[in-house]
Amino acid sequence: MSDCRSCWVSVAAALSLLLISTPVFSQDAKADPLPSWNDGATKKAILEFVRTTTEKGSPQYVPVEQRIATFDNDGTLWSEQPLYFQLAFAIDRVKALASKHPDWKEKQPFKAVLEDDMKTVSASGERGLVELVMVSHAGMTTDEFEAIVKDWLATAKHPRFHRPYTELVYQPMLELLTFLRVNGFKTYIVSGGGIEFMRPWVEKVYGIPPEQVVGSSIKLKYEVHDGKPVLVRLPEIDFVDDKIGKPVGIQKFIGRRPIMAFGNSDGDFEMLQWTTAGKGPRFGLIVHHTDADREWSYERKSPIGRLDKALDEAPKSGWVIVDMKQDWKFIYPFEK
Amino acid sequence: MSDCRSCWVSVAAALSLLLISTPVFSQDAKADPLPSWNDGATKKAILEFVRTTTEKGSPQYVPVEQRIATFDNDGTLWSEQPLYFQLAFAIDRVKALASKHPDWKEKQPFKAVLEDDMKTVSASGERGLVELVMVSHAGMTTDEFEAIVKDWLATAKHPRFHRPYTELVYQPMLELLTFLRVNGFKTYIVSGGGIEFMRPWVEKVYGIPPEQVVGSSIKLKYEVHDGKPVLVRLPEIDFVDDKIGKPVGIQKFIGRRPIMAFGNSDGDFEMLQWTTAGKGPRFGLIVHHTDADREWSYERKSPIGRLDKALDEAPKSGWVIVDMKQDWKFIYPFEK
Numbered sequence: 001m002s003d004c005r006s007c008w009v010s011v012a013a014a015l016s017l018l019l020i021s022t023p024v025f026s027q028d029a030k031a032d033p034l035p036s037w038n039d040g041a042t043k044k045a046i047l048e049f050v051r052t053t054t055e056k057g058s059p060q061y062v063p064v065e066q067r068i069a070t071f072d073n074d075g076t077l078w079s080e081q082p083l084y085f086q087l088a089f090a091i092d093r094v095k096a097l098a099s100k101h102p103d104w105k106e107k108q109p110f111k112a113v114l115e116d117d118m119k120t121v122s123a124s125g126e127r128g129l130v131e132l133v134m135v136s137h138a139g140m141t142t143d144e145f146e147a148i149v150k151d152w153l154a155t156a157k158h159p160r161f162h163r164p165y166t167e168l169v170y171q172p173m174l175e176l177l178t179f180l181r182v183n184g185f186k187t188y189i190v191s192g193g194g195i196e197f198m199r200p201w202v203e204k205v206y207g208i209p210p211e212q213v214v215g216s217s218i219k220l221k222y223e224v225h226d227g228k229p230v231l232v233r234l235p236e237i238d239f240v241d242d243k244i245g246k247p248v249g250i251q252k253f254i255g256r257r258p259i260m261a262f263g264n265s266d267g268d269f270e271m272l273q274w275t276t277a278g279k280g281p282r283f284g285l286i287v288h289h290t291d292a293d294r295e296w297s298y299e300r301k302s303p304i305g306r307l308d309k310a311l312d313e314a315p316k317s318g319w320v321i322v323d324m325k326q327d328w329k330f331i332y333p334f335e336k
Numbered sequence: 337m338s339d340c341r342s343c344w345v346s347v348a349a350a351l352s353l354l355l356i357s358t359p360v361f362s363q364d365a366k367a368d369p370l371p372s373w374n375d376g377a378t379k380k381a382i383l384e385f386v387r388t389t390t391e392k393g394s395p396q397y398v399p400v401e402q403r404i405a406t407f408d409n410d411g412t413l414w415s416e417q418p419l420y421f422q423l424a425f426a427i428d429r430v431k432a433l434a435s436k437h438p439d440w441k442e443k444q445p446f447k448a449v450l451e452d453d454m455k456t457v458s459a460s461g462e463r464g465l466v467e468l469v470m471v472s473h474a475g476m477t478t479d480e481f482e483a484i485v486k487d488w489l490a491t492a493k494h495p496r497f498h499r500p501y502t503e504l505v506y507q508p509m510l511e512l513l514t515f516l517r518v519n520g521f522k523t524y525i526v527s528g529g530g531i532e533f534m535r536p537w538v539e540k541v542y543g544i545p546p547e548q549v550v551g552s553s554i555k556l557k558y559e560v561h562d563g564k565p566v567l568v569r570l571p572e573i574d575f576v577d578d579k580i581g582k583p584v585g586i587q588k589f590i591g592r593r594p595i596m597a598f599g600n601s602d603g604d605f606e607m608l609q610w611t612t613a614g615k616g617p618r619f620g621l622i623v624h625h626t627d628a629d630r631e632w633s634y635e636r637k638s639p640i641g642r643l644d645k646a647l648d649e650a651p652k653s654g655w656v657i658v659d660m661k662q663d664w665k666f667i668y669p670f671e672k
Contacts, residue, residue: 065545142587186547199591209401210591211522220587222580222606229606229613231587238588244558251478251556251567252574253589255535255546270558270565277565 033179036172036330043327045320046176049283053259054183060281064184068258070214070250070271071177073191073198075264075305076287077206078169079158081296083118083304085165086197087129089152091121093136101135110135122303130237137194138218138235145233149200163334166205170287171330173262177206185260190214190250192242192267196233214249216241246271259283265305272310276317284319286310291325294335369515372508372666379663381656382512385619389595390519396617398595400520405596406550406586406607407513409527409534411641412600412623413542414505415494417632419454419640421501422533423465425488427457429472437471446471458639466573473530474554474571481569485536499670502541506623507666509598513542521596526550526585528578528603532569550585552577582607595619601641608646612653620655622646627661630671 037043052060053067074080094104094113104110109128112120121128137145158165177187187208189198195215202208217238220231241249247270250258261268261275264287272284289298289305300308314321322328330336373379388396389403410416430440430449440446445464448456457464473481494501513523523544525534531551538544553574556567577585583606586594597604597611600623608620625634625641636644650657658664666672 065539068547195588195591203401211404211589213591217588220584222583222610224609229583229610231583247558247565247567248556252531252553253547255531255549273560274558274565 033182034172034175036175036328036336038327038329040327042320042322046283046285049260049281050180050183050185053281062259062281066256066259067180067183067185068188068254068256069180069185069260070188070190070254070258070262070275071173072263072265072268072271073189073193073215075289076170076262076268077173077177077189078165079295080305081298082159084193085158085168086193087132088156088165089149089197090132090136092152092156093148094132097135133194134218134235137197138233141230141232142196142220143230145196146200149197153201161332166201167334168332169205170328171333171336172328173287174206174333176262177208180260181207186212188212188214188254188258190241190246190261190271192216192240192245194218195241214241214253216245242267244270247274250274261285262287263310264289265307266309269310269313272319273313273317276319284314284317285322286314286319287322288324290323291328291331294331295324369518370508370511372511372664372672374663374665376663378656378658382619382621385596385617386516386519386521389617398617402592402595403516403519403521404524404590404592404594405516405521406524406526406590406594406598406611407509408599408601408604408607409525409529409551410600411625412506412598412604413509413513413525414501415631416641417634418495420529421494421504422529423468424492424501425485425533426468426472428488428492429484430468433471469530470554470571473533474569477566477568478532478556479566481532482536485533489537497668502537503670504668505541506664507669507672508664509623510542510669512598513544516596517543522548524548524550524590524594526577526582526597526607528552528576528581530554531577550577550589552581578603580606583610586610597621598623599646600625601643602645603641605646605649608655609649609653612655620650620653621658622650622655623658624660626659627664627667630667631660 034043034046052058053062055061071077074084091113094110098104098114104114109121109124109132112124113132153164153166156165157163158168161168180187189202189208189212191198193215195213195217198213198215199210202213203210219234219236219238221234223230223232239245239249246268250271257278258275259281260283261271262285263272276282276284286307288307289296291297298305299311300306324331370379370382388394389398391397407413410420427449430446434440434450440450445457445460445468448460449468489500489502492501493499494504497504516523525538525544525548527534529551531549531553534549534551535546538549539546555570555572555574557570559566559568575581575585582604586607593614594611595617596619597607598621599608612618612620624643625632627633634641635647636642660667
């Protein structure tokens with residue numbers, strides 16, 4: 001009986017090895033793991049990086065436990081126009097709550113939201129947006145908030161595509177996430193968006209479990225209500241996972257530096273910088289929104305998803321730029 | 337080519353199923369996955385819970401993605417006497433830095449540390465301890481701190497056992513961690529200790545990767561030094577992962593309620609409460625330090641690892657209590 005522990009360890013180790021060493025590349029050389037990516041330099045760079053870091057005996061080989069890949073969400077995995085989807089959620093939530101807050105009819109930024117006056121909402125600046133987020137995201141338990149998010153996603157439709165927001169995810173990125181996971185990578189979201197706004201749906205949509213989501217958060221408080229413990233969401237910022245917050249969030253939540261990072265805006269600059277400044281093979285990629293017909297075209301001057309500093313840095317730091325129009329055969333899954 | 341994505345998904349799914357559905361229990365009915373646990377009610381309760389939650393077709397079956405198990409560290413996975421090992425680290429660190437801080441000779445609590453006057457150190461209270469932690473844990477980059485922790489662990493010896501601190505881990509708990517992982521559980525540490533104090537060694541010692549560690553933290557700041565990005569550790573508390581902080585830490589970092597929780601003190605009360613109050617099968621366990629000969633014996637009045645409120649609650653909430661003296665054949669791996 002005394003050698004049983006090692007026996008269990010062996011079983012686990014054998015199974016892990018089986019999972020990890022499956023020769024994905026050699027198994028069927030003709031199979032294309034990224035069918036929605038057009039052939040070209042971008043696709044080649046991704047395939048090459050994954051091959052050289054996972055092939056046994058490769059000088060660039062990276063042990064499986066270090067294969068961490070972090071993805072921004074808004075504009076990288078799903079669309080973010082004409083406004084961040086989470087802001088659309090906050091606006092719908094304010095409207096749903098308005099009957100309980102008659103004072104909002106005269107109080108900004110709520111008045112502007114109720115009148116669909118997006119110009120005034122934008123003009124209310126960061127303080128106004130934080131107010132909107134707080135009334136729509138705080139004051140309930142974590143379980144209640146999860147139900148609210150799920151309900152909204154089940155009913156809300158995107159104004160341009162008239163489809164649920166979760167259908168506006170990028171087909172090529174879904175393929176990339178799967179391809180990386182099959183090759184032993186742990187895929188994380190590292191987003192400026194709210195961590196609890198993402199967790200209820202990312203597992204189903206991206207295959208990324210809630211525990212692999214890093215995001216902005218408000219404070220939580222543990223309380224016992226009538227003998228039942230709950231976590232109450234407080235109207236107080238806990239952590240902003242954007243810009244210089246992204247490497248901090250990565251360290252807090254993951255505790256290892258990623259070897260691959262994917263973003264689309266200046267909010268991802270520091271995540272890309274932190275990732276690609278590490279030793280050994282590193283990969284940084286920027287999704288450049290260049291397709292006004294199938295998606296949107298925006299970059300240096302866009303108030304949402306502004307891509308300026310990071311676009312200048314990309315060639316200097318060797319970050320790969322995806323030209324959505326050129327590189328992607330399909331944008332959304334429903335196009336197929 | 338268009339069906340390749342589903343082909344990769346199938347490969348991944350098939351491999352996952354293979355990993356998950358391996359019938360650990362039926363494979364070798366005679367093998368004991370917990371050889372350092374004496375037969376009895378405690379061991380039986382663990383085996384039964386894992387069997388009923390993982391066996392296909394069981395009415396208590398829990399899908400693999402929901403199999404989250406959280407473990408306190410100090411006093412649950414390794415010893416915590418005669419003082420928390422991280423405090424021993426802080427004290428050694430203060431001594432190592434003393435030559436650069438001549439004022440410490442006259443300034444409490446540093447003076448007491450330098451004179452090995454632990455009574456005065458304790459009397460300095462929480463404020464004194466926080467001061468010690470800040471000077472020893474902040475003011476360097478995350479990479480530098482990791483190196484400092486590793487150096488200390490490689491050289492420091494426990495005062496009673498004269499062995500490296502990382503040898504004072506509990507053999508029965510190592511077996512339990514492995515047993516749970518083999519059965520598809522994701523094992524997490526949820527500790528009041530410093531997250532960055534644990535991450536450098538827990539993967540090697542417990543098989544728990546850095547990204548599955550939840551703990552207390554100080555604030556980090558992203559900076560670029562001479563073109564090289566670093567994360568600087570600031571002398572400012574970010575999060576205290578103890579007592580009511582544990583369910584908050586679990587929600588922040590994991591985003592799902594565990595189905596199993598393991599602790600040893602009142603600091604784990606809320607984690608056990610939060611875990612076992614969830615719907616469906618739940619398991620709470622308390623390690624009761626009852627073995628003064630092989631380890632230590634302490635409970636209701638101990639300043640370290642005080643177990644009072646949780647000991648009273650255990651029978652009411654159905655939490656299993658491990659009697660270390662009775663239930664554990666071995667305490668430490670080196671006894672075998």
